[in-house]
Amino acid sequence: NAGVTQTPKFQVLKTGQSMTLQCAQDMNHEYMSWYRQDPGMGLRLIHYSVGAGITDQGEVPNGYNVSRSTTEDFPLRLLSAAPSQTSVYFCASSGPYNSPLHFGNGTRLTVT
C-alpha cells in the first residue's frame, strides 16, 4: 500500500519559474492538504480539500494554487516562484473524522 506519494523529492527553481508539485493517495481519502515546513515555524497549512471539486485556503495560500479533479490527486502549483517559497512541502490525507492524517515524504524546494 503506497499511502501518500509526492513527486518530485527535490526541485530547484529560478525566481519567476512555475511548477507543479504532485501528490497522490491510494486510500480513497476525502480530505487532502498541503503544508509547508520551515525551520522554527512548524508546519503551516497552505490549501486543503474536503473532496473532489472542493478546495479552500489555509493559513499561507498566497503564491499557490490547487485543484482537486479526482479523489486521488491534489497537485500544488507555484505560479511564479520566489525565494520565500524555499521550503519543504508535505502533502497529507485523511479519511473520516476519527482517522489520522497520513503524510507523504515531502518535496524539498529551493528557489534561487
Place this chain on the structure above:
Amino acid sequence: AQSVTQLDSQVPVFEEAPVELRCNYSSSVSVYLFWYVQYPNQGLQLLLKYLSGSTLVKGINGFEAEFNKSQTSFHLRKPSVHISDTAEYFCAVTLTPHAGGTSYGKLTFGQGTILTVHP
C-alpha cells in the same frame, strides 16, 4: 483562532533517561490534541491523540501525554528514551466537530521540538 506553543526548540537527553516535551495551546473553543514525530528525511507520523475521556493518553513507542485543561497543556513524556527516539516532535490541535471542525486533517502545528538522545 487556535495556536500551539512548544516551549523548547531542542531537548538533549542521555539514553535511558526520562524526557518531557512541553506543549501549550490557546483556543476559545474545544479542540482535539495530537503529537506527531518526524524522523530525518521523512514525513510525520502520529504518536498519539487526545479526543475525550481519560486525560492520560498512551501512544506508540512508549510515549504518553497528559491533557490538562486548566493549564491548557498537553505535555509528552517517556520514562526511558532510546537512541532511536531522536527525531523532531510536533504538537498540533484541531477544532472539535462541536466547535466547527471539519476534519482531523486541518491541524495547527507548534514550532517543533528536536529531541536528541545521546549514548
